[in-house]
Amino acid sequence: MKTSTMPWFESLTDSVYALGAAAREAQHAHQGAALNLAQSDLDRLRLVEGGIQLPHWSADMPYQPHVHTIALINGHHRNHADMLYLLHHQSAQAYAYGTTWAIRQVLAGNQPPLVELTRTPHGFYTLPGEAYPSTEAFGGLKGWSGRPDFDRALAEMERREAAAEYASGPDIDDEPFGDDGEYIADHEASAMHDASIVAEGLPDAMYAYGQQAERALRFALLEPRRQDSRS
Numbered sequence: 001m002k003t004s005t006m007p008w009f010e011s012l013t014d015s016v017y018a019l020g021a022a023a024r025e026a027q028h029a030h031q032g033a034a035l036n037l038a039q040s041d042l043d044r045l046r047l048v049e050g051g052i053q054l055p056h057w058s059a060d061m062p063y064q065p066h067v068h069t070i071a072l073i074n075g076h077h078r079n080h081a082d083m084l085y086l087l088h089h090q091s092a093q094a095y096a097y098g099t100t101w102a103i104r105q106v107l108a109g110n111q112p113p114l115v116e117l118t119r120t121p122h123g124f125y126t127l128p129g130e131a132y133p134s135t136e137a138f139g140g141l142k143g144w145s146g147r148p149d150f151d152r153a154l155a156e157m158e159r160r161e162a163a164a165e166y167a168s169g170p171d172i173d174d175e176p177f178g179d180d181g182e183y184i185a186d187h188e189a190s191a192m193h194d195a196s197i198v199a200e201g202l203p204d205a206m207y208a209y210g211q212q213a214e215r216a217l218r219f220a221l222l223e224p225r226r227q228d229s230r231s
Contacts, residue, residue, distance in 0.1 A: 007228055008113040009106075009221045015115045016102055016214055019095040023207050026084065026091035030203075033081040040074040085203070092203040094125045095210035096157065099217055101131040106220040107140040133157070133209070144219045146212065153209040157202070164199035167192050 038044070047070060051062025098115040105112045118126045133154055141147055169192065 008111045009224050009228070011113045012102055012106075012115070013217070013221065015113075016095075016099050016217055019091075019098050019115065020210060020214055023088075023091040023095040023210060026088040027204070027207055030081065030084040030088040033077065033084045037074070037077040037081045040070060040077050042070060042074060045070060089203040089206075090123075090125055092206035092210065093127070096133070096206040096213060097127045097131040099210050099213035100133045101128065103138065103141075103213060103217050103220055104130055106217065106224065107138070111224070133213075138216070140220060141216055144216065146215050146219070150212040150216055153205075153212040157205040157209040160199055160202040160205045163195040164202050167196035167199050 047064075048066040049064055050066070051064045053059060054063045057063050094117060098117055101117075102112065102115050116128070117131075118128075120126060138150075141150070144150075
């Protein structure tokens with residue numbers, strides 16, 4: 001795509017839309033993988049325990065073809081779902097934070113033709129500090145009717161981000177245990193487990209926020225578009 005042939009606000013809009021399209025594809029792919037994993041769950045299937053005898057296999061515990069095959073399928077689907085969850089997370093994060101970066105640039109009076117992100121050699125997005133959302137950064141959106149939905153999506157994303165940070169465990173220098181250590185440890189383990197369940201929805205929350213942020217960007221670009229039409 002040659003951005004020089006179109007106004008900067010058009011190419012910036014296309015840039016954000018591409019991030020959203022990538023996030024949608026990753027989300028759909030992960031949803032499909034999660035469904036396949038659920039369908040091969042050993043606890044949900046009725047396993048046929050009939051066995052066969054194989055060379056060098058104990059006659060006391062015959063090889064169970066259906067059980068072993070389902071276990072292999074389940075393992076494959078689990079690895080596939082884990083990989084696509086990571087892709088879903090990365091794509092949704094790039095959409096959410098890349099769109100935030102674009103909004104801030106426009107509200108600051110800049111004219112970036114494309115969203116600017118970087119990627120590590122392993123293909124992970126690295127996000128600039130100015131891409132991180134904060135309510136204070138969007139004062140220019142006060143007249144936007146979609147602001148309440150935007151704020152709710154941001155609050156939900158922040159809630160799940162906080163849960164993900166908590167679920168990752170305390171820092172090495174932290175001392176989570178008191179004198180009666182065992183009780184506190186059990187309590188924190190339970191809380192971290194609960195937080196990890198909340199954190200699982202973070203990619204979906206980031207994508208939902210990205211959708212609202214894309215709407216906010218279109219609002220922020222109304223004035224630059226008007227100015228361009230007058231020139």
